[in-house]
Amino acid sequence: MFRILLTAMCAVSFVPSSVWSADRPNILFIAVDDLRPELGCYGVKDVKTPNIDNFAARGLTFNRAYCQMAVCNPARVSLMTGLRPDSTKVWDLATRFRHTIPDVVTLPQQFMRHGYYAVSYGKIFHNPWPDNASWNEPHHWPKRSSLWSAEAKQRHAAYKEKMRADGRPENVINRIRPQATEVVDIPDGQHIDGAIAEQAIAAMKRLSEQEEPFFLAAGFVRPHLPFVVPRKYWELYDVNTIRTSPNPFLPKAAPGFAMNTMYELRDYLDFDRTPPPDQGSLTEVQQRRLKHGYYASVSFIDSLIGRLLSELEALDLADDTIVVLWGDHGWKLGEHNSWCKQTNYEIDARVPLILHVPGATANGRKTDALVELVDVYPTLCELAGLPVSDQLEGRSMAPLLSNPDQTWKQAAFSQFRRKHGRVPLMGYAMRTDRYRYIEWQDRRTHAVVATELCDHEADPLENTNVAGASGNETRLAQLSRQMWAALPTPPKYTPRKPPRPQVIFHNRGDVPLTLFWIKSDDEEQKTDVIQPGAQTRRTTTFGHRFRVRGPNGFSKTFEVTKQRQLFAIRPKPATPSTRKERRPNIVFCMADDWSWPHAGILGDPVVKTPNFDRIAREGVLFEHAFVSTPSCTPSRLSILSGQHHWRLREGDSLGGSLREDYDVYTEMLHEAGYRIGRFGKGVWPSKHTFRKRDSFGERFRSFDEFIKDRKPGEPFCYWHGGQDPHRPYELNVGAKSGIKLSQIKVPACLPDNETVRGDVADYLWEVQRFDREVGEIIEALEALGELDNTIIVVSGDNGMPFPRCKATLYDQGTRVPLAIRWGNEVQGNRSVSDFVGLCDLAPTFLESARLKPGKSMTGNSLLSVLNSKSSGQIDPARTFVLSGMERHVYSYPSRALRSKDFLYIRNFSPENWPTGEVEGHNPHYDFAKTPWPTGPGAFSFNIDPSPSKQYLRKQRTDPSVMAVAELSFGRRPKHELYDLRNDPDQLHNVADDPKYMRTRDALQRKLAAELIKSDDPRVAVAGYTPRTVEGWAVRVSDVLLKTERKATLRALELLAAQLQTVADVLPKAALAEVKTVPIWLSPAYDGVRPTGEYHPGVDWLKGQGRHLELHRCVEFTNIPIFEREVQRMPMVVLHELAHAYHDQVLGFEHPQIKAAYDRAVKSGKYEAVRRSNGKTQRAYAITDHKEYFAESTEALFGINDFYPFKRSELQKHDPQMAELLTQIWNGNRKD
Structure with missing residues (x-):
């Protein structure tokens, strides 16, 4: 066993290559952002960290570990490359190490080169640059997670508007973020850090089944600002008992430039006006609130680390895995009258570091040896038997695992960059057993401009700089010699390039304008839409060109020739000669969770949908319309962008967001002079991380409110986002309204009983309510005289919210009603059997407005089908449609091809993807009292909570229910094939039937x-x-x-x-x-x-x-x-x-x-x-x-x-x- 071998190895030497030859250790690499050694295992009783403390009791705790630079990017780059900041040339948050040392072999790369499988989740390198070259798999941030509440975001938006009203500069407004602290009522797994833990745990389970050893990195963001964590962690502490800092004053006799400015804290709206440390202090209430938030964040991360370590034990991996836990730098909590990091002082440079090597002699011990994060790279290599490069600048700590009390390094080093006036400075800090010595050099000449000296025997909090004290001259000279005997000569200073020019475009007209950057090949790349009266700012390069386009052919080109330029644009109003032929209005009525065939015209014997039926009779009814994915957010983003959801990166799953790279039909119409707006649910749920807006347009309370300010002749594009028939339902509202349960046709995938019939009746009642909303819009269009010049589309975003329906690729999840009416332009009373996707609608709308589809759009316009005047199959190529899933509430990636006779589904590695079953939790709900439960287990199996689901789940072992329950709750095979000629309800998978092998293979290939x-x-x-x-x-x-x-x-x-x-x-x-x-x-x-x-x-x-x-x-x-x-x-x-x-x-x-x-x-x-x-x-x-x-x-x-x-x-x-x-x-x- 790993444990026994290591014990023997420790007794002899630390050259473990032969020890690991048969069974090399895994590496679990846990990084925590802004974590200072404010932990129980470091003697701090104010913070509750039981999981880290228990881990420390089984490993070696380094009491004096130091980062190489107290800010995220440089500190992490040094650890991950084994090089100090002067060697990486990474001294700030903006520099990418692959630009300065492109060929460096990072720590995980070294393990990959020697047969390890390396993956990372969360923050390991600096946030924007995960460095995919370092990992076997691309790094992916969690796609469905939360931070601030909706209320906090609303406050944020209001605060930014106030800043604008106050005349604050736009660059300051753009930097401001929501509040620095917030108590949120969300489950751990919905939080970004909780989602990172879930990613890492899922990977651990998967990696445990592989033959090669793994290097699994999990990086948590908290306790980095903002301190936004679930309520239960705040409630661990009484804010009134939290002690403020014992030294809330600047270090005496320290140079003014030595302290940080706390700009990081001022980026949050509740600390927007916070003065720097040398000009003022936070109130005691603010200090306690921040410290409360920091402690709550630490306890939250502690619980997640506990989950990781528990999973390691549960998978029987603990005896074969080296675990290292580290913080990237410290963080001030009022010490030196300051907050945040970014100094050379002990409070920022000292970090927690705990290493557990199964069987090590020093496990359960602490060491006072001076060590550095740059030492982690060679340590892990030596422990795993990997070669240790001579280029590394750290020293392996492996010998300390057998003798933690031995004499070790004489000093640890860090540094920080500053600017004093126009003088670029670098402060080099050395921590010895007794002293902290800091030497500030002019980077241009290497001349020493200031020194600091703190004596830890007399001043452990570093409150006083005694470098100028009488009698210290010899000591300063000795320390300086010691520092430069250990460190290489600082690199030659290269001045920063002058700031890039900035240009401002001001739209002084009354129509939106679109801003394009003109590439070197004269291709235009859209960068922004400038609303009337608004400005947009761009940091650019001399010689770059921009083009502004607007309605009626307006176009103007600008070139950047000065450091700062303001371009004011006022398009001329359209004249009769420039006005285009009138374009159609577009109204899209979207139901939420509405399946085919639940409409009167589709043959449902119960539901009454006179308004949908009218649109179908007076327009075109599509018999085979399918969504790209049966989940709200990605389905709607697919419709907006005119392409399948899997092309949308972060927009491919529930709660996702759409990048600016993707054209959306609404904003393209807006740029062409359309008035756009929406009612109700647009793209939701979504944080709109990238676009910062719902691209269906501004939200209005009604169609009447949307249309009241419309200009004469102005075409409009309106999205009516109905919230029906999405759950929750009023229990038994369908039966109470007169729907006869005996007449309901229950989907074949559900048991036919009173509970399910009542649930379906409630669903149909909500379908009818949505249909009434459609009727109100039709009446409004008729009153305006716009009905016949309006393309009206009525459809649903995915199937009904029942087991084996929504969030599945069967017809009840992906097939939706679709009817389109366009007055006299489209011959009505037609039924078309072509297979169409709702992502075909965006190019349809654009073509109807005489616009080309967006460059990224892959959907195909339906205009030729609409204009054909025929029924049946119109386009011979439209004989199939694709759909897919990535993640609804739970991940279950799959793709499907649906043709007239077959449905083929390909489930990607279903053994690796849980269906969402919550082990050990079988909740029971009273839906009359709790119509929309959201606790653990409520959304298990990717199915919305409902009476139907509860019945299936509770009666799952009943022989009469078992078969249909398995259809909803069972793990799906890799291949599914349904013969719709014999099995229209898609209940019997014939993928493994020899009679269907040729068909399955052909559909799989296609x-x-x-x-x-x-x-x-x-x-x-x-x-x-x-x-x-x-x-x-x-x-x-x-x-x-x-x-x-x-x-x-x-x-x-x-x-x-x-x-x-x-x-x-x-x-x-x-x-x-x-x-x-x-x-x-x-x-x-x-x-x-x-x-x-x-x-x-x-x-x-x-x-x-x-x-x-x-x-x-x-x-x-x-x-x-x-x-x-x-x-x-x-x-x-x-x-x-x-x-x-x-x-x-x-x-x-x-x-x-x-x-x-x-x-x-x-x-x-x-x-x-x-x-x-x-x-x-x-x-x-x-x-x-x-x-x-x-x-x-x-x-x-x-x-x-x-x-x-x-x-x-x-x-x-x-x-x-x-x-x-x-x-x-x-x-x-x-x-």
Whole structure:
């Protein structure tokens, strides 16, 4: 065992490479932001940290550990690289270490290089730069988490408006954040740090099943400001008993520039006017509140660390895992009349550091040895038996694990940068056993401009600088020599570049304007929308150009020529000659959680929806309309942005937010002169982290309020976000309203009983209430005279909130009602069977307004379908639709392809994703009293709490209920396939039925190809960029695009031409099959002839060290000579696709093809063939039956480069093969 071996090792030496050769230790690496040693295990009784204290009791606690710079980015970079700040050249929050030392091998990289699997969650490096090169998996912040409450955000918005009214500068307003402290009533897991813990625990479970050891990093943000944590941690402390700092004054005789300014605290609205330490103090109430918040935050993180360590024990990993817990720097809590960090003093430089190595002699001990965070890198390497680079500037602490009392380092070092007037300074600090010595140097000349000396024997709180005291001259000189004997000479000073120029654009007109940055290639990149009367500020570069566009063709270009410029823009008002033909209004009525077919016109026998029915009768009813994902936030963002939710990064899950990079139809219409606004639920839930707004527009209390200030003739785009039929429901309101329970058609996935019927009746009642809202809008449009010039869309964002409905990829989750009316422009009373996605609506609206779709939009406009005047199938290409899930309340990533006859679902590693069941918690609710419970277990299995769910859950073991309960609560397999011809309710998974294997494989291939084309991250391959070429999914190597760009672009042109030819010659059904085969353009492999090849087997790919995703794909590695290859082999792409068709559709063991090959071999016709160069060779077709099929296919449909050269030759010399190929490619497989 790890424990026994380490004990033996400690007794001998610390060279553990041989010890770990059979079973190397895992590393659990826990970082905590702004954590000072204010912990029980460090002797502080005021703070409650039982989990960290228990951990310290099992490990070695370092009493005197120091960071290298008391601010996040430099401190973390030093630890993670093993280098001091002067070596990393990272002295601030803005510098990226990959820019200054790009080739450095970080601590996790070193472990990765030696067989470890390294992953990180939360804050390990500095926030914006997780450094994905250091990890085996890309770093992902939690997508669904909270911090401030909605009320705090409202106060924040109001405060910023007040700042504007007071004339505060815009850059100051932009920096201000909500309050520094808040008690929030949310579960731990909803908090950003709680979500980080859940990420790390999920990863730990997954990694525990892997063979290789892991390096798992979990970085918590609290107790960094803001101190916003759940209520129960605040309630651990009585604010009235919290003691204020014992030394609330500036250090005596210290240089003025030595202290921080507390700008970090002033960024929060409740401390906006806080003076710097040398000009004033916080009130006692403020001090206690901040200290209360800090303590509550520490206790919160302590509980999360306890969860991590408990999970390590539960997974039986504790005896095989080294655990290190560290804080990146200290934090002042009123000491020296200051708060925050960013000084060279003990209170900021000293950090907690606890190391647990199973079996170590020093476990449970403390050491007073002086150590530094820069020592962590070599320590962990030595403990794991990894080589320790000579470039590292720290010293391994491993020997202290066997003898914590031994003589160790003479000093620890830190530093901090300051500016005194125009003089750039660097303060170098050295902490010895007794003294803290600080030497402030002019960075330009290295001249010493000030010194500080604190004697810890007499002054442990560093209240007085005694550097100027008589008799200390010799000591100062000795300490200076000691410092510079240990540290390298400071680097040469490079002055900062002058500040970048700033420009302000002021819209002095009365219409919104759009600001674009003009790239070097003259392409425009949208950066902002400037509302009438508003300003926007940009930090830029001399020579950069911007363009402002507005309605009626307004366009003006500006160039940056000065350090500061103000551009005032006043577009001329439109004249009759510039006004465009009137464009339609757009009204979108969106129900919340409304499934097909719950409307009167859709055949539901109970629900009354006269207004939806009217829109359908007077417009177009879509029979097969599906959402991109059955979850509120991402479904709505998909509609807004006109593309599938999985392309939206942080917007792909419940509670997500949309980046500014994505065009949204509402704001594009706004820029084109539309009035936009919304009622009710827009994009929700969402923190709107990036856009800081709901892009459906400003919220109004009603349609009448929205329309009252409309200008004459101004087109409008209005979103009516109904909140029905989303739960909670008034219990039995449906039955009370007169809905007859006996007439309700209960979904087949639910038990048919009174409880469920009553629940469905309540749902239908809310559908009817939403329908009444639709009727009110229709009446308002009629009163305005705008009904016939308005596109009215009525639909739902996802399915009904019942088990196996919402948040699933079955029809009850993704299929929604959809009807569109547009007056006389669209012929009514039509029913269309085309498969459409709601992400098709954004380009539809834009096209109706004579605008092009946004560049990032992938949906396809429905205008041609609307204008067709026909019913049934209009567009022959609309025969399927895609949908997917990432995370609703719980993660369950999956994708689906729905066609007329089948639903195929691909669940990604379902064994790794809990369905949301809350172990050991089986709550019971009285829905009359608590219609919307939110406690633990309420949303288990990704299902909203309801009487139906509760009945299923409580009766789950009842034989009469067990089958339907399993449909809702059971873990899903990797593949699901439903034959809708025999199973329209999608209850019987036939994915493993041999009769359906061919269908399953075909749908799996098609789904995979479509996901590649859609740039789905779930199927992304690092180093390759997906493209769509003539309907094929093509992966293009990023290396090729960088190093062989011209040849690669030419190869893509030639590939497109080849694929056009394939599309022209192949029969329709066969073409559909080969279009599911992805094509890769890759660099040539070392020692392998560049070529084109189809990859049928995984084992061969493994053996060659190639991407396993190449399985059943075509790959071309001859890109630099592709043009010459195409000239030599005119049907080269068809050749490789023929291999794929042979394998995937026919089967390589197809008996008729093998028989034909055997006949060809016996005939001898292929043994000696004269080529065009006059040489006689054995035909390549006779190599084996696979090449025989591919070569003959080339001849049948085009020109082969070898015998048989063309169809007539094939028919003359091998007529049986010619006839067989004709039958096979036309769908008569005879297999």
